[in-house]
Amino acid sequence: MEPERERVSAEGPDEIRILAATAILGYGFPDASFAAGLARRPHVIAVDAGSTDPGPYYLGAGESFTDRTAVRRDLERMLTAARSLGVPVVVGSAGGAGAAPHLRWLVAIADEIAAEQDLRLRTAVIAADVAPETVLRALDEGRITAVPHGPELTGADVRASTRIVAQLGVEPLVEALRGGADLVLAGRAYDPAVFAALPLLHGFDEGLALHLGKILECAAIAAVPGSGSDCMLGTLRRGHFVVEPLSPDRRCTPTSVAAHTLYEKSDPYHLPGPGGHLDLTDCAFTPEGERGVRVTGSRHVPAPYTLKLEGARLRGFRTVSLAGARDPVFIRELDGIVAGVRARVADNFPDLKPEQYELLVRVYGRDGCMGPLEPRPVVGGHEVGLVIEAVADTQELADTLCAFARSTMLHFGYPGRLSTAGNLAFPYSPSDFHAGAVYEWSLYHLLRLGADEAARAFPIRWTELPEGAS
Incomplete structure (x- = not known):
């Protein structure tokens, strides 16, 4: 029998511990660091599996930029550990670019692991693909805007695209965890979302949860010395969060964590995302213990809901x-x-x-x-x-x-x-x-949604892994 998940009080837990095993699924992580993270009994193991950094080829071609053997090795270690603790695994931007072929590829890997390791996984599969007709209709309705310094979108751009995805936000991930998922496999996702979903399910502050996700998305890169192939633990409490590397050879400093907050951002104080932006004007970064950093003051400011579209031709x-x-x-x-x-x-x-x-x-x-x-x-x-x-x-x-x-x-x-x-x-x-x-790139634009559309824009497909098991 699999262990029961950690019980929480009616008011919710006082803290949520999140284990980020690696910067991108397939980049690997040391056994010792991972074991140290498991010893802290995390409530969830989460990982971002993709990026646009390798360019548009992988989205357009439907191929992964990470090696299958390496991805399987990472995911197998994560799934077997999570089942021993009775906690979920959440993966975003499946297969690198997060389109339908990438998601199918990762589901197949997870299915193999479940069969060989005799696991039974209630799995939520969340596609991020957007139909060209949906984009064309939104374009006609004036609901698509260019990113700063980007070109305006045309119908020809949409029709030439081989694949279009949207960066899904936290809403479908929260619903998957609410539905009791042991494993969540999502297509293209807003990087912090996979880490923020469980805290938001339990009513934690959205600004702190998303900012913590922003730090954890690259695992130990925010440590000194930084590494995308090592583990990081995030502990979210009601008024702050703490990040700490799990290797004794690394430590977080206020400078390293603050610097990673700015990673890939043009504005040091306002970080946009689906449904609003993080306001970090009042953030404070202070040492916590020998190797950790405490962060306070992160705020989420709601705004009209937008999704970033990515397309390749x-x-x-x-x-x-x-x-x-x-x-x-x-x-x-x-x-x-x-x-x-x-x-x-x-x-x-x-x-x-x-x-x-x-x-x-x-x-x-x-x-x-x-x-x-x-x-x-x-x-x-x-x-x-x-x-x-x-x-x-x-x-x-x-x-x-x-x-x-x-x-x-x-x-x-x-x-x-x-x-x-x-x-x-x-x-x-x-x-x-x-x-x-x-x-x-044919699309790198923002799609504005209605107030009630975000939660249903990405339906969940439920399946039991291994598929076809009696």
């Missing part, structure tokens, strides 16, 4: 060639060489219109990371790395364009050259790589 196909150069004259003349190569490509393929392909040359050692935004676009060393990239409507055309650009640059004559060929050094043979399909 196919841009084309990519071929890449990697090369290096260390001739100082070549490096000095590099801008002219690149311009000359572009001109030769255009001249050699006169039937191609400029919009049918894109030719990129990234110069690492000069401005490879920031491109035109680089404040000091000068070569500071004796060599540079070059990434020659062609994107076109077909893989074959991308191959042709990349090969022509690469061979042209290899032999291109420039002022002051002493040799007759061999401008580039290639670390690999073959020198060109198929990078496959290229996706770009």
